[in-house]
Amino acid sequence: MKTNTNLPTSTTPLLGTLPKDSNARLKKAADEFEAIWTERLMKESRPKSTLFGKSFASETFHDMQDQALARTMAQRGALGLSKALTKQLAPKQGTSKP
DSSP states (O other), X not given: OOOOTTSOSSSHHHHOSOOSSHHHHHHHHHHHHHHHHHHHHHXXXXXXXXXXXXXXXXXXXXXXXXXXXXHHHHHHTSSOHHHXXXXXHSOOTTOOOO
């Protein structure tokens, strides 16, 4: 059986360069999740039919617009999802490990 060597073997290429600090890594992952979730929300909220019809160019434009706006919103913490995820998933200070 031949394996596909084009598939990524780790999450590093998907997330870019990850910081060494675990809290910074968690923050980056939470920001990325918020951006992806926001982009999906915006895409699903867009009307399926438009006045001028649907073309590849308009779909591409709207996809790029949604992606840029979602990333900006996530970086600014507009929805607060990243902050809530980071708070929930961050290791507690002062707790002992079993």
